[in-house]
Amino acid sequence: MDMLKVNNYIKSFKHLIQENAVNSFTGELKVGVDLGTANIVISVLDKENNPIAAASTGASVVRDGLVLDYVGAVEIVKKLKEDIEERLGKKLTYTAAAVPPGTIGGNRRIIANICESAYMEVVNIIDEPSAAASVLHIDEGAVVDVGGGTTGISILKDGKVIYTADEPTGGTHMSLVLAGYYKISFEEAEKLKRDNKREQEVFPIIKPVVERMASIVKNHISGYEVNKIYLVGGACSFNDFEKTFERELGIATLKPVDPLLVTPLGIAMNCCK
Ligand SMILES: Nc1ncnc2c1ncn2[C@@H]1O[C@H](COP(=O)(O)OP(=O)(O)OP(=O)(O)O)[C@@H](O)[C@H]1O
Ligand SMILES: [Mg+2]
Known part of the structure; x- marks a missing residue:
């Protein structure tokens, strides 16, 4: 994996989101809808x-791949889709979608139904860590996706996902710890957590949560030959996150720039009509 190349790729995607920008294109497009616990992203x-x-x-x-508010989800996907269509001057008629590893049956279908209710045919449903692996260009190692509600763990071998697990810990857990520590509301804790300027003060408080996450990951990967851990998901944004993981696990741990955007990008990469 060429981290510099991966990071530049993610940065060019981030620029589009930040600036509401559009790049010129020719031919067919690939679309991905990421219905996350904390964020919904459409990538083209x-x-x-x-x-x-x-x-x-x-x-x-x-929440963690389970739909709490179907109508609300459809409204949001429609709105994001219309925003992009207006900027592109082109309709988005099909998409890929993703689910946390292990999501089956009706819960898988409902994620597709949301996209279809927003007038996009779903051409592929993949699992989130495989989406992330596409962006990272890896076919070995473990992808750990620390999202809002859950932490997904996937082990890859020869390009195939050979083990997956989903644990109920993530960024929400960190915010709850901060809210308790400072005796502030969850919303205030979320804001504080994302304030880069206060990271030095905040990280030691949530560090035990990160160490616990690392020990959970350690249990899951024991018995497998894992030489590298790749961190994605918004909740691993902290500067010292990968160092903490590496210390707990004793395995080289890499994190791309803006880990929050990796899975959304990878979903669109897997839009194959
Ligand atoms: N700069 C930041 N520092 C710390 N945490 C952050 C930062 N930015 C986002 N987060 C946290 O990342 C989480 C959201 O990450 P992400 O978008 O990957 O999750 P999701 O895909 O919506 O959730 P899930 O994968 O669990 O369904 C939230 O808990 C959010 O508070
Ligand atoms: Mg996610």
Whole structure:
């Protein structure tokens, strides 16, 4: 994996989100919808996987791949899709979607139904860590996706996911710890947690949560030959997160820039009509 190349790729995607920008394109597009616990993101790439457009919003309509508010989710996806269509001057008619590892049956179907209710045919449903692995260009190692509600663990071998697990710990857990420590509301704790300027003060307080996450990961990967851990998901954004993981696990741990955007990008990469 060429981390510099991966980071530049993610940065070019982030630029589109931040600036509401669109890159010029020719031919068919690839689309991905990420229905996360904390964020919903639509990503648009061209056939060569160059980022073309994206839109994202904070939302709490889905929890860990389970839909809490179907109508709300459809409304958000429709709105993000319309925003992008307006900027692109082109309709988005199909998409890929993703689910946490181990999601089966009706829960898988309902994620697709949301996209279809927003008038996009779902051409592929993949699991989130496989989406992340596409962006990282890896076929060995463990992908750990620390999201809002859950932490997904996937072990890859020869390009295939050979083990997956989903644990109920993530960024929400960290915010709850901060809220308790400072005796502030959850919303205030969320804000404090994301304030880069206060990271030095905040990280030691949530560090035990991170260490606990690392020990959970350790249990899952024991018995497998894992030489590298790749961190993705918004909740591992802290500077010292990977160091803490590496110390607990004794395994080289890598994190790309803006880990929050990796899975959304990877979903669109896997949009194959
Ligand atoms: N700069 C930051 N520092 C710390 N935490 C952050 C930062 N930015 C986002 N987060 C946290 O990351 C989490 C959201 O990450 P992400 O978008 O990967 O989750 P999700 O895909 O919506 O959730 P899930 O995968 O669990 O369904 C939230 O808990 C959020 O508070
Ligand atoms: Mg996620």
